[in-house]
Amino acid sequence: MAPPSFSQDSPQFSTFKDCLARRVLAYPGILDHSETEPDAESDPLDDFTVYLAEEIWPYLPSALQEATHENRDAVPDVDGLPLENIPTAFSDTLLSCGFTQDADDATAFLRKVLKSYVAEACAPPPMWSKTRTTECEICEREVPLTYHHLIPREVHDKVRKKKWHPEAMLNSVAWLCRPCHSAVHGVASNEVLAREFYTVDLLLAREDIQKWKKYAEKQRFGVRRG
Numbered sequence: 001m002a003p004p005s006f007s008q009d010s011p012q013f014s015t016f017k018d019c020l021a022r023r024v025l026a027y028p029g030i031l032d033h034s035e036t037e038p039d040a041e042s043d044p045l046d047d048f049t050v051y052l053a054e055e056i057w058p059y060l061p062s063a064l065q066e067a068t069h070e071n072r073d074a075v076p077d078v079d080g081l082p083l084e085n086i087p088t089a090f091s092d093t094l095l096s097c098g099f100t101q102d103a104d105d106a107t108a109f110l111r112k113v114l115k116s117y118v119a120e121a122c123a124p125p126p127m128w129s130k131t132r133t134t135e136c137e138i139c140e141r142e143v144p145l146t147y148h149h150l151i152p153r154e155v156h157d158k159v160r161k162k163k164w165h166p167e168a169m170l171n172s173v174a175w176l177c178r179p180c181h182s183a184v185h186g187v188a189s190n191e192v193l194a195r196e197f198y199t200v201d202l203l204l205a206r207e208d209i210q211k212w213k214k215y216a217e218k219q220r221f222g223v224r225r226g
Helices: 011-025 044-059 088-097 103-121 153-162 178-187 190-196 200-204 207-216
Strands: 146-149 173-176
Touching: 011 044, 011 103, 011 178, 011 207, 044 088, 044 207, 088 103, 103 178, 146 178, 153 190, 173 178, 178 190, 178 207, 200 207
Parallel strands: none
Antiparallel strands: 146 173
């Protein structure tokens, strides 16, 4: 039976695709193209993520597809979600590309993506969304931004104890869209961010963040400002 049709323009689908892309990015090297393929129009991460997202999205429960902060109480618990109807094409692709070892592994992979998706789709809007209009400092899109502490507050005490940075630097920030903010925290722990990637330039020097930037800058944001 053919899956129901759906729109790629929904903010929920875009969020799911972003979460899937970040999960794929956690496996460095798998999607790397040859050095002899400099096609500027081709983005392996984007192409692969679009394919996987289109395969699996129509089979997800409607309550997941419509997840928002307002209806978060109706969103099912991902841990208890039956995923027996995963298309074989989705599982086979993950297996053939080296992301998973078997069907159970593919289900676990998807469940992790869905947990990230639910957390992001159901998150409250950034409190600064009505007052900040500059572009994201990573993807350079003009979208609602979040407030990212370049030296995460959770490790401020350790930073002081180890004297990694002067006190004046502790409250340095970057304005990032939610997907880019999540991507930054996905590539390194708070301690590593504080010690090694405490400026936007240092973050952008990372290969995985450059790959994410290339992907993210082409994505349409679900809610645009007027």
